[in-house]
Amino acid sequence: xxxxxxxxxxxxxxxxxxxxxxxxxxxxxxxxxxxxxxxxxxxxxxxxxxxxxxxxxxxxxxxxxxxxxxxxxxxxxxxxxxxxxxxxxxxxxxxxxxxxxxxxxxxxxxxxxxxxxxxxxxxxxxxxxxxxxxxxxxxxxxxxxxxxxxxxxx
Numbered sequence: 001x002x003x004x005x006x007x008x009x010x011x012x013x014x015x016x017x018x019x020x021x022x023x024x025x026x027x028x029x030x031x032x033x034x035x036x037x038x039x040x041x042x043x044x045x046x047x048x049x050x051x052x053x054x055x056x057x058x059x060x061x062x063x064x065x066x067x068x069x070x071x072x073x074x075x076x077x078x079x080x081x082x083x084x085x086x087x088x089x090x091x092x093x094x095x096x097x098x099x100x101x102x103x104x105x106x107x108x109x110x111x112x113x114x115x116x117x118x119x120x121x122x123x124x125x126x127x128x129x130x131x132x133x134x135x136x137x138x139x140x141x142x143x144x145x146x147x148x149x150x151x152x153x154x
Contacts, residue, residue, distance in 0.1 A: 013043070014130050020046045023055075030061045037091050040135035041066075044087035047127050050080040051087075058084055068097035079122060085114050086128050090135045 015021040023046035031038040045051045045058055057070045066088050071081055088096050098110045112118060120128060133140035 013134065014127070016047055016127055019049070019052065023052050027055065027061075032061075032064050036135050036137060040090040040131050041087050043134050044083055044090065044128075044131050047124055048080045048083045050075055050077060051083050054080075058087070066092060066096055068099070071097050079124065081113070082119050082122055083124060086119050086124075086131060089114055089119075090131055 013021075013024075015024065024042050027042040027046065028034050028039065031042065041059065045055055051058060054070065054073075054075055057067060057073060057075075059066055068088065070076070071084060076084070085095075085097070088094075095111055095114045098107050102110065
């Protein structure tokens with residue numbers, strides 16, 4: 001969905017649904033700073049109905065901290081866990097759910113769940129790509145310009 005409501009045309013953001021778009025703009029108003037980290041986080045969390053419903057179990061809007069323990073809660077599905085891991089990765093630049101208290105095998109297994117293959121092998125892949133472009137707008141624009149320079153069409 002490429003909606004123009006609420007300024008999406010200005011930002012040129014593709015949303016999965018109206019609920020996703022509404023969530024994104026509502027939560028951007030609640031974050032401490034509407035920078036690319038928070039925009040990518042809010043965009044990702046808004047993709048999935050379960051993550052939208054449990055946003056306060058994923059992220060603390062007052063402290064600005066993610067809550068990695070949410071990945072072990074009963075409401076998580078394989079899809080919502082992928083959404084949360086992508087959001088955490090873009091927001092924290094890492095794998096915050098890898099805990100020092102886990103044994104080495106558990107840590108390695110959790111790190112693998114942040115791999116491109118593991119995250120992108122799902123229906124959210126086009127929207128994860130959109131989240132990456134939100135987080136790294138300077139490269140998204142740069143790549144489009146290069147593509148155009150070498151004969152590509154948008």
